[in-house]
Amino acid sequence: DAKTTQPNSMESNEEEPVHLPCNHSTISGTDYIHWYRQLPSQGPEYVIHGLTSNVNNRMASLAIAEDRKSSTLILHRATLRDAAVYYCILSKNNNDMRFGAGTRLTVKP
Amino acid sequence: NAGVMQNPRHLVRRRGQEARLRCSPMKGHSHVYWYRQLPEEGLKFMVYLQKENIIDESGMPKERFSAEFPKEGPSILRIQQVVRGDSAAYFCASSKDRLIATNEKLFFGSGTQLSVL
Numbered sequence: 075d076a077k078t079t080q081p082n083s084m085e086s087n088e089e090e091p092v093h094l095p096c097n098h099s100t101i102s103g104t105d106y107i108h109w110y111r112q113l114p115s116q117g118p119e120y121v122i123h124g125l126t127s128n129v130n131n132r133m134a135s136l137a138i139a140e141d142r143k144s145s146t147l148i149l150h151r152a153t154l155r156d157a158a159v160y161y162c163i164l165s166k167n168n169n170d171m172r173f174g175a176g177t178r179l180t181v182k183p
Numbered sequence: 184n185a186g187v188m189q190n191p192r193h194l195v196r197r198r199g200q201e202a203r204l205r206c207s208p209m210k211g212h213s214h215v216y217w218y219r220q221l222p223e224e225g226l227k228f229m230v231y232l233q234k235e236n237i238i239d240e241s242g243m244p245k246e247r248f249s250a251e252f253p254k255e256g257p258s259i260l261r262i263q264q265v266v267r268g269d270s271a272a273y274f275c276a277s278s279k280d281r282l283i284a285t286n287e288k289l290f291f292g293s294g295t296q297l298s299v300l
Binding site for chain 1: 187216218225226227228231238239242274276281282283286288289290291292293294
């Protein structure tokens with residue numbers, strides 16, 4: 075299975091942009107790149123996903139490298155409520171989303 | 184449009200008892216997934232069900248654990264003869280269509296925190 079690599083943790087200051095990286099060097103042509111996040115004591119929630127082109131929604135932006143071997147989730151202005159564990163996942167030939175350890179984002183006031 | 188509903192939110196059982204966790208998927212969703220999250224760990228896939236069928240149970244422990252998704256009613260994750268190691272948060276998710284080779288997304292419930300005394 076194609077795997078993703080993310081830093082264990084990152085810190086950001088409130089109101090500043092945050093760039094969360096994800097490496098997926100073994101991605102195949104049909105893999106979608108999904109991002110979910112899990113706030114404390116809650117279930118994960120969908121953030122964004124993409125295939126080849128960069129994507130924007132109300133929560134975040136997803137920048138996908140031209141070779142698709144890496145991607146970056148961008149939070150344009152971090153708030154304290156964005157403190158969570160962020161998961162980068164490839165949807166391949168699986169019946170489910172395979173969650174790794176993710177990146178724990180800390181937002182400092 | 185209610186989201187994925189899980190109950191109970193918290194469940195306390197003594198060793199040897201049975202635990203039943205319920206999950207009602209989002210309206211219009213017929214695909215249900217169960218995940219387990221041990222303290223300070225990531226989510227681990229357990230089982231994927233469609234109405235009345237278990238599609239993938241590769242993440243389920245071979246003994247004591249079972250899941251169903253009947254034609255009517257919620258999906259049930261059942262743990263028999265619970266042990267302390269079963270203490271964890273159990274999350275249910277649903278999707279409208281299958282995930283394989285699609286851009287479907289999962290919608291998660293708030294989870295059931297199981298504590299085994």
